Amino acid sequence: MIRVVSVGLATRDTILAVPRHPAADELVLATDVAVAGGGPAATAAVTLARLGIEVAFVGAVGDDETGAFIRAGLEEEGVDVSELAIVPGRRSPQSAIYVGPGTRAIAAFRGDMGAPSLSARAERLCREAEWVHVDQTGYGAVPRDVRLSVDAGNPVEGLDVDGVALYAPTETGLQRDFGTAEAALDAGAQLVVVTRGAHGCTAFGPDGVVEAAAPPIGDPVSTLGAGDVFHGALLAALVRAQPLADALAFANRAAALSCRALDGRAAIPTLEEVA
Numbered sequence: 001m002i003r004v005v006s007v008g009l010a011t012r013d014t015i016l017a018v019p020r021h022p023a024a025d026e027l028v029l030a031t032d033v034a035v036a037g038g039g040p041a042a043t044a045a046v047t048l049a050r051l052g053i054e055v056a057f058v059g060a061v062g063d064d065e066t067g068a069f070i071r072a073g074l075e076e077e078g079v080d081v082s083e084l085a086i087v088p089g090r091r092s093p094q095s096a097i098y099v100g101p102g103t104r105a106i107a108a109f110r111g112d113m114g115a116p117s118l119s120a121r122a123e124r125l126c127r128e129a130e131w132v133h134v135d136q137t138g139y140g141a142v143p144r145d146v147r148l149s150v151d152a153g154n155p156v157e158g159l160d161v162d163g164v165a166l167y168a169p170t171e172t173g174l175q176r177d178f179g180t181a182e183a184a185l186d187a188g189a190q191l192v193v194v195t196r197g198a199h200g201c202t203a204f205g206p207d208g209v210v211e212a213a214a215p216p217i218g219d220p221v222s223t224l225g226a227g228d229v230f231h232g233a234l235l236a237a238l239v240r241a242q243p244l245a246d247a248l249a250f251a252n253r254a255a256a257l258s259c260r261a262l263d264g265r266a267a268i269p270t271l272e273e274v275a
Contacts, residue, residue, distance in 0.1 A: 002080060003239050004048050005129045006232075007058040007116065008041025008138030008151075010074065010084070011093040011108070012066045015224065015263050018098050021105050036263035037073035038095060040135035040151050040228045043264055047232025047254065049078040051271045053239055056080035056129075058122045059138065060113040062090035073265070083122040087113040099222045099262060116141045131165075131235050151231050152177060153195075162188030166238075168231055170195050193234065193248070195227055201248055212248035217256040225264020230255040233274070250274060 016030040037046070041059065048055040057079050061067030063086050070092060074081050093111040097104060118126065118141055126132045126146050133149040134142055136156045142148065144163065150156065152169035159177060161167045167189040169177060174194050178184040181192045181204035191205040200214040233254035237247035254274050261267035 002054050002056045002125055002129055004045075004053055004055045004131045004133060004235055005058060005122075005126050006041045006045035006048070006055060006133045006138075007118075007126070007142050008135035009039035009093060009110075010042035010057065010059050010061060010070045011038040011095050012036075012069050013038035013095045013097055013224075013263060015097045015099055015222070017222075017262055018100050021098055021100050021103065032262055034261070034263040034266070036265045037070055038225065038264055039093065039137075040153065040231070041133060041138050042070070042074060042079075043225045043228035043268075044133055044135075044151065044232035044235070045074065045079045046077045046265055047229045047258075047268050048236050050268050051233060051236040051254070051274070053236045054080075056083060056125055058083045058116065058118060058125075058141075060085040060087055060111075060116045061092040062086070062111060062113055063088050064090075064092055066092035066094050083119060083125065085113075085116070085119075097224060099224060104222070104224060110137075118142065130239055133231065133235060149231065149235060151228070153227050160187075164189050166191050166193060166234075168193045168195065168234070170197075170227065191244075195230055197223070197226075200252055201230070203244055203248060205244075207244065210245050210248060212245065212252050214252050215256050217259055220256075220259035221267075222262050222264075223259050224262070225268075226255040226258050228264065229258040229268055236271075 017032040022028040045057040095108040136154040149166040203210040234251035257269040
């Protein structure tokens with residue numbers, strides 16, 4: 001049984017480690033390179049699969065080599081891709097990412113498939129799942145009468161959190177969307193979980209404020225995708241009915257461990273590694 005459905009963006013990322021970001025018309029020699037799957041909703045789905053949760057990804061790619069790469073990467077992780085649409089004659093999303101010392105720069109091509117739409121079967125999967133997780137691409141596609149988790153790190157067009165079970169922005173995203181967590185709760189969000197990078201996360205909800213510090217991770221290779229891993233791991237913990245404080249700590253550990261690799265997928269931990 002599919003316990004979580006993740007709806008949204010899946011990409012192919014080319015990541016280069018650079019000593020500094022190049023200026024205009026400048027050549028900078030990279031010290032490492034990786035090619036991996038990316039996208040907020042897709043990376044959250046991979047995280048859920050590695051943590052032993054049955055998960056399906058719903059989205060769209062083109063019928064090009066990039067789309068085949070994206071689909072194969074999700075399948076290899078055990079993510080159900082039966083509702084990943086392949087759109088004929090269209091180009092799939094991909095990004096070029098420069099990772100410098102404590103910084104990153106992203107040039108993203110979102111593809112030309114248009115916004116994803118749910119088939120009747122995909123909508124049924126969403127209604128039967130314990131959670132539906134969306135990013136900025138998937139938000140407008142899903143029915144609202146599901147247990148919805150919204151990754152709001154990127155701007156979400158038409159965002160309305162009334163009835164949203166989990167609204168999960170970055171600190172910057174929270175300020176952009178509502179200003180304060182209290183305002184998001186007043187707007188109807190049932191639980192607000194704000195990610196703060198190296199400072200951990202804070203949850204606001206019926207039980208008041210719950211803080212969870214980030215674990216030490218030594219010298220991280222890259223924080224690319226760490227927020228997406230956090231969201232997937234948090235849902236994995238909530239599916240297993242962990243208390244909120246424990247779920248936040250679990251998600252923080254998973255996100256920290258994912259920073260061991262240059263790309264956002266290779267170091268996503270298993271359940272045993274997090275434990």
